[in-house]
Amino acid sequence: xxxxxxxxxxxxxxxxxxxxxxxxxxxxxxxxxxxxxxxxxxxxxxxxxxxxxxxxxxxxxxxxxxxxxxxxxxxxxxxxxxxxxxxxxxxxxxxxxxxxxxxxxxxxxxxxxxxxxxxxxxxxxxxxxxxxxxxxxxxxxxxxxxxxxxxxxxxxxxxxxxxxxxxxxxxxxxxxxxxxxxxxxxxxxxxxxxxxxxxxxxxxxxxxxxxxxxxxxxxxxxxxxxxxxxxxxxxxxxxxxxxxxxxxxxxxxxxxxxxxxxxxxxxxxxxxxxxxxxxxxxxxxxxxxxxxxxxxxxxxxxxxxxxxxxxxxxxxxxxxxxxxxxxxxxxxxxxxxxxxxxxxxxxxxxxxxxxxxxxxxxxxxxxxxxxxxxxxxxxxxxxxxxxxxxxxxxxxxxxxxxxxxxxxxxxxxxxxxxxxxxxxxxxxxxxxxxxxxxxxxxxxxxxxxxxxxxxxxxxxxxxxxxxxxxxxxxxx
Amino acid sequence: xxxxxxxxxxxxxxxxxxxxxxxxxxxxxxxxxxxxxxxxxxxxxxxxxxxxxxxxxxxxxxxxxxxxxxxxxxxxxxxxxxxxxxxxxxxxxxxxxxxxxxxxxxxxxxxxxxxxxxxxxxxxxxxxxxxxxxxxxxxxxxxxxxxxxxxxxxxxxxxxxxxxxxxxxxxxxxxxxxxxxxxxxxxxxxxxxxxxxxxxxxxxxxxxxxxxxxxxxxxxxxxxxxxxxxxxxxxxxxxxxxxxxxxxxxxxxxxxxxxxxxxxxxxxxxxxxxxxxxxxxxxxxxxxxxxxxxxxxxxxxxxxxxxxxxxxxxxxxxxxxxxxxxxxxxxxxxxxxxxxxxxxxxxxxxxxxxxxxxxxxxxxxxxxxxxxxxxxxxxxxxxxxxxxxxxxxxxxxxxxxxxxxxxxxxxxxxxxxxxxxxxxxxxxxxxxxxxxxxxxxxxxxxxxxxxxxxxxxx
Numbered sequence: 038x039x040x041x042x043x044x045x046x047x048x049x050x051x052x053x054x055x056x057x058x059x060x061x062x063x064x065x066x067x068x069x070x071x072x073x074x075x076x077x078x079x080x081x082x083x084x085x086x087x088x089x090x091x092x093x094x095x096x097x098x099x100x101x102x103x104x105x106x107x108x109x110x111x112x113x114x115x116x117x118x119x120x121x122x123x124x125x126x127x128x129x130x131x132x133x134x135x136x137x138x139x140x141x142x143x144x145x146x147x148x149x150x151x152x153x154x155x156x157x158x159x160x161x162x163x164x165x166x167x168x169x170x171x172x173x174x175x176x177x178x179x180x181x182x183x184x185x186x187x188x189x190x191x192x193x194x195x196x197x198x199x200x201x202x203x204x205x206x207x208x209x210x211x212x213x214x215x216x217x218x219x220x221x222x223x224x225x226x227x228x229x230x231x232x233x234x235x236x237x238x239x240x241x242x243x244x245x246x247x248x249x250x251x252x253x254x255x256x257x258x259x260x261x262x263x264x265x266x267x268x269x270x271x272x273x274x275x276x277x278x279x280x281x282x283x284x285x286x287x288x289x290x291x292x293x294x295x296x297x298x299x300x301x302x303x304x305x306x307x308x309x310x311x312x313x314x315x316x317x318x319x320x321x322x323x324x325x326x327x328x329x330x331x332x333x334x335x336x337x338x339x340x341x342x343x344x345x346x347x348x349x350x351x352x353x354x355x356x357x358x359x360x361x362x363x364x365x366x367x368x369x370x371x372x373x374x375x376x377x378x379x380x381x382x383x384x385x386x387x388x389x390x391x392x393x394x395x396x397x398x399x400x401x402x403x404x405x406x407x408x409x410x411x412x413x414x415x416x417x418x419x420x421x422x423x424x425x426x427x428x429x430x431x432x433x434x435x436x437x438x439x440x441x442x443x444x445x446x447x448x449x450x451x452x453x454x455x456x457x458x459x460x461x462x463x464x465x466x467x468x469x470x471x472x473x474x475x476x477x478x479x480x481x482x483x484x485x486x487x488x489x490x491x492x493x494x495x496x497x498x499x500x501x502x503x504x505x506x507x508x509x510x511x512x513x
Numbered sequence: 514x515x516x517x518x519x520x521x522x523x524x525x526x527x528x529x530x531x532x533x534x535x536x537x538x539x540x541x542x543x544x545x546x547x548x549x550x551x552x553x554x555x556x557x558x559x560x561x562x563x564x565x566x567x568x569x570x571x572x573x574x575x576x577x578x579x580x581x582x583x584x585x586x587x588x589x590x591x592x593x594x595x596x597x598x599x600x601x602x603x604x605x606x607x608x609x610x611x612x613x614x615x616x617x618x619x620x621x622x623x624x625x626x627x628x629x630x631x632x633x634x635x636x637x638x639x640x641x642x643x644x645x646x647x648x649x650x651x652x653x654x655x656x657x658x659x660x661x662x663x664x665x666x667x668x669x670x671x672x673x674x675x676x677x678x679x680x681x682x683x684x685x686x687x688x689x690x691x692x693x694x695x696x697x698x699x700x701x702x703x704x705x706x707x708x709x710x711x712x713x714x715x716x717x718x719x720x721x722x723x724x725x726x727x728x729x730x731x732x733x734x735x736x737x738x739x740x741x742x743x744x745x746x747x748x749x750x751x752x753x754x755x756x757x758x759x760x761x762x763x764x765x766x767x768x769x770x771x772x773x774x775x776x777x778x779x780x781x782x783x784x785x786x787x788x789x790x791x792x793x794x795x796x797x798x799x800x801x802x803x804x805x806x807x808x809x810x811x812x813x814x815x816x817x818x819x820x821x822x823x824x825x826x827x828x829x830x831x832x833x834x835x836x837x838x839x840x841x842x843x844x845x846x847x848x849x850x851x852x853x854x855x856x857x858x859x860x861x862x863x864x865x866x867x868x869x870x871x872x873x874x875x876x877x878x879x880x881x882x883x884x885x886x887x888x889x890x891x892x893x894x895x896x897x898x899x900x901x902x903x904x905x906x907x908x909x910x911x912x913x914x915x916x917x918x919x920x921x922x923x924x925x926x927x928x929x930x931x932x933x934x935x936x937x938x939x940x941x942x943x944x945x946x947x948x949x950x951x952x953x954x955x956x957x958x959x960x961x962x963x964x965x966x967x968x969x970x971x
Contacts, residue, residue: 081613084783089616091609094590094862095602096575109567115574115592128570131644166612189784225784225905232784234905274910276933276969277753307561309669309704309715389567424900426912430669430704430715431748433929435899435912457901457910457931459969509901509910509931511967513753 041149042200042212047073047097053119054204055144060126061103062206064138068367069129070205072100072344073117074386081166082193083173091166100386101125104368108132113387145210150341151348154334155242157214164245169194172220172248176258180224183262186269189225190258194218194248203346211346216242217337217493219482222257226265233271235264236439239480241337257480264421264440267452274441274456274510280416281458281503282409282444285477287422289496292327292397293485294425294434295462296320300354300362301380301392301487302369304429311432311463312360320360321466324402327355329364331379331395337481338396338495345381345390352378354397355466366392384490391487398497402472406500409471411447417508418442418449419458432462435509457509465506473500527552527691531683534578534599539685541607543580545621546685547821549861550576553678558644560651561670568644577861580606584615590862618847621821626853627688628824631817635810636694637677640725647673650699650731657735658703664746665739669702669715675725680816682859688822697725701738707746714748716741716896721953723811741895744916748926750970751917757891758932758966759884759918762949764894765958769874771936772803773956774904776830776838777867778845778856787907787937788836796836797940800877803831805840807855807870814870814955820859825870828854834941840867874958877946881960884945886921892968893918894932907936913968930970939963 044051054071061069075097082090098115099122112128114121130136173192180190196218204210219240226233237260241247248254283291296312304310312320321327331349333339340349345367353361365373366381369392382393410418418441425436437457442449478497485494527550538546552574559567576599577590587609591602655671677695682688700719706712718738722728760768772788780786788796807825809815819825821843829837841849842857842865858868885893894915901910910933916923934942947960 087614087616089586089613089619090864091587091613092589092863093587093605093609095598096590096592098573098592106564107561108565111567111569113569113571113573128568132565132568166609170612170614191783191785223785227784232789232905234785234903274933276931276967278971307667307669309667309713311713387571387573389569426898426900428715428898430713431745431928433898433912433914435901435931437899437901437910454906454908455901455903455910456933457899457912459899459912459929459931461929507750507929507931507969507971509912509933509969511910511933511935 041147042202042214044073044202046200047075047117047202049073049117051145053122055142057101057122057126058142058204058206060123061101061130062142063130063133063136065105065133065135066103066130067105068206069103070203070345072386073202074098074199076197076199076385078195078197080193080195081169081173083177084191085189086177088170088173098386099125101129102389103129103132105133107372109368109389111389142206143208145204145208147210150211150213152332152341154332154339154341155216156244157216172254176222176254179255179258180222180262183259184266186226186228186266187224187262188227191223192221194220203344205346209346211342213341215340218243220248220254220257221482222261224261224265226269228269231269233265233268235261235268237261237264238482241335241481242339243335267440271452271454273512274453275508275512276510278505278507280413281506281508282413282416282418283498283501283503284420285473285475285499286497287479288419289398289479289498290422290425290436292399292498293394293496294427294436295460295465296327296354297394297397298427298429299432299462300364302363302365302373303392305363306369306373310429315360315463318360319358320463321355321358322469323358324472325355325358325466325469326400328353328400329394329397333396336396336478336495337483337493340395343379343381344383347377347379347381349379349395364392364394366390382492384492388490391490393487393492394485394494396478396495396497398476398478399472399499401474401476401499404471404473406473406475409473409500409502410444410449412471412502413444414446416444418444427462433459434462435459459507459509465503468504469501470504471502475499527681528683528689531681534603535683535685537600537603538578538580538607541603542582543607544583545581546579547621548576548578548683549859550681551678551861553676555676556647557672557674558647558651559670559672560648560655562668563652563656565648566670575861578602578606579864580610581620582607582610584617584619585610585613586619587613588862588864618844621684621686622823622843622853624686627686627822628690628818631690631692634808634815634817636692636723636815638695638724642675642725647675653731654699654701654735657732658701658739661736661739662743664705664743665703666706667704669704671699671701674698682818682822684822690818690822692817695723697722697728699728699731699734701735703739703742705742705746714742714745716745721813745914745926748914748928750929751927751968752971753969755965755967757888757962757964759891759893759960759962761893761895761960762951762958764897765961766956767897769872769958770956771902773869773872776840778839778841778849779867780904781839782845782848785905787904791836792839794836795834797831797834798943799834800943800946801831801834801940802875803873804828804875805830805869805872809871812871813952816870819855820857820865823853823855823857825855840869842867869955871952872956873950874946876948876950876959878948879945881947881949884947884960884962885918885923888918889920891918893923909934909936909939930968932966932968934966
């Protein structure tokens with residue numbers, strides 16, 4: 038168990054924090070919190086065979102928030118003096134109808150998060166820039182060795198070391214240290230006039246040693262190179278409605294876009310989601326059970342606690358096709374009278390808390406992945422994707438394949454160029470007819486954007502068959 | 514215990530701070546260095562269904578440092594301006610720079626190339642609005658949307674933002690530049706419901722101005738937002754087919770943003786652009802002329818000097834379909850054997866990159882109505898979603914919604930469809946450019962028509 042981080046790390050005493058909370062929590066304010074954050078980010082990147090860029094950024098500050106009814110008052114400051122806390126407190130409480138009244142904020146008691154999901158010591162250990170440079174150099178060599186048609190390798194290694202302390206008006210004072218890193222590789226392949234791209238990456242809340250275990254970094258390099266070379270021979274993608282088999286792992290982005298965002302409590306409280314009032318209703322076929330689980334050790338989307346100090350959990354979103362629950366933060370759980378799931382997240386001290394996903398995935402089914410492919414006469418087998426997006430209100434979502442193949446008479450045949458798949462969130466999972474026994478979580482590359490805030494997330498999927506979805510290619 | 518210092522209150526104070534940090538970097542072994550300091554205030558209020566939903570207020574500051582030790586360089590940033598923190602930052606930066614590999618073309622621009630004059634481009638408005646005035650703007654915008662039509666039943670809210678800030682850039686050549694800017698914006702996002710089916714549609718409208726007095730009325734924004742949400746009700750899929758596609762100003766702007774990325778020097782020297790080796794070649798239809806003008810008075814992307822301290826200017830990017838210039842900073846220019854175009858953009862914690870200033874497509878003669886009126890069957894696109902653009906190959910496949918055109922009229926709204934093609938061909942297939950250019954951001958385009966694209970639906 039990590040030792041709790043003391044507020045004095047931020048140059049603030051517990052009494053000052055308590056006084057700031059007292060100041061925010063006037064009578065009309067139901068809840069207030071202070072979020073102290075210090076973040077150090079480092080990156081090295083390589084292109085054209087040389088590691089030419091290194092960067093480091095340090096930021097520190099506090100976000101002060103008050104909620105009253107549906108209202109949120111929020112202020113933040115990168116200065117942490119008593120005076121700055123007071124100014125922020127006065128701004129945050131502006132949403133109260135009256136700045137009066139006294140409420141006794143209990144003295145916060147320092148506690149540790151209940152989970153211990155990631156290696157603080159390993160992440161804290163300084164890794165010399167030279168070691169990161171060596172890692173990228175080996176990646177460059179490996180990708181070029183894979184095939185002489187690889188003409189450029191772009192690779193970057195990013196780490197983040199984040200220390201947070203949350204003090205709340207309900208008497209909690211809790212801290213966490215959240216390491217995060219990611220290795221990303223893009224290869225450009227050229228064959229005459231034909232130029233293609235392939236990407237691969239991974240990471241998580243892991244220490245540097247993770248990337249060298251079993252030469253994982255070289256495996257990433259070969260994957261990126263393989264995808265780029267494969268795309269040199271890709272044919273134009275088909276257009277229209279057809280069966281699509283999604284491979285396990287990162288294609289779980291389907292769940293994130295099609296249903297995950299739609300089940301975030303804020304949209305449902307406001308009744309702006311296509312899933313509003315569908316709890317207890319069928320939204321997927323009975324082979325689909327989907328969870329959001331923030332407690333898987335070392336995963337990119339995992340957290341010991343959310344950004345309101347609530348321990349993360351595993352929430353069943355869809356059970357055998359029936360919509361079971363939403364993911365919540367304190368504000369929305371309180372207003373909707375539903376359980377708090379530990380999904381209150383924020384990008385940094387400068388942003389407000391929103392209900393957000395952690396690691397969202399479908400549980401394994403019983404089908405053999407080969408049988409799933411064999412069951413398709415003419416369709417698409419999609420293995421890897423770029424990004425996706427959803428319109429919460431009408432439920433329409435898209436996600437774009439970066440590696441895909443035609444399936445013809447039950448066989449995987451030609452690779453096809455990237456194409457966007459488009460569907461309707463509340464409908465698409467009712468068309469899932471087979472779920473493989475091969476659940477895979479993604480490698481740790483996902484970043485989810487909502488309301489201008491980015492947070493790291495994970496997804497996962499077994500091989501599944503979607504009986505019909507619109508594929509946005511160019512060929513009839 | 515952290516050391517605390519008060520923030521300098523003038524650009525001069527920051528210039529002094531910058532000079533101190535630059536001097537310190539020299540003593541740590543830096544041969545060249547530059548520094549960016551940005552600070553600002555932001556206010557944001559979000560109103561939903563008539564009540565304040567969220568109110569945010571903050572003042573922030575950040576300092577970015579880039580050092581060169583010979584041909585090695587590193588970049589760092591911090592929000593802590595205390596002496597101890599900045600000393601540590603300088604030392605860290607020099608250590609980092611020592612750890613990377615020499616890069617022959619790295620370095621500051623040449624001394625003689627730095628901007629010598631800094632014109633006032635009228636980017637700043639000193640108006641300070643009180644909280645209640647800003648709440649009132651958001652409330653009036655949303656209320657107007659609700660009042661427009663009973664089918665507007667819900668709302669994602671209305672948001673009023675105001676921000677102002679200052680940027681100071683200084684380097685070891687002795688260049689010091691600074692400018693202030695401000696923004697005022699209102700956006701309204703209503704939700705309309707179709708009573709028969711319960712189907713919901715959301716849309717939004719917004720405006721941004723550098724000067725508060727130039728904002729159109731809150732009511733006009735709310736009404737337009739409502740009109741856009743209501744017109745989407747009853748949207749359906751269409752059959753898969755090839756048809757002419759008209760992009761409205763917003764979605765045509767996204768095509769132009771794709772062109773902007775493709776002409777960025779960084780994508781080009783990495784061989785990651787579909788416009789590689791096309792300088793002087795015809796890349797688009799002869800109706801296409803594109804400028805990037807950094808000196809437009811009051812422009813959203815205007816700045817007196819770029820992210821490296823070079824003078825901004827008006828660059829001709831495409832002239833009658835011929836690619837005339839890339840967007841380059843010193844580094845990407847050297848990689849391609851070309852001079853900088855004054856297009857360096859700089860976010861505080863990063864080394865310079867390339868970005869648009871006011872990047873726009875020169876308008877043509879036809880109105881949007883005339884363009885739609887000329888089409889027997891086709892698609893009018895009003896929104897694009899997803900990331901289905903491959904900048905290396907130009908392959909393009911995105912989710913779309915909009916309206917089906919039949920006999921020159923908008924017949925019905927459509928959704929859950931994709932449009933696909935390849936940007937190389939799409940640019941050449943633009944056969945009409947509208948007359949309706951309006952600057953609502955750094956990238957702006959009039960309506961355009963592409964002669965044919967694949968629309969995938971049923």
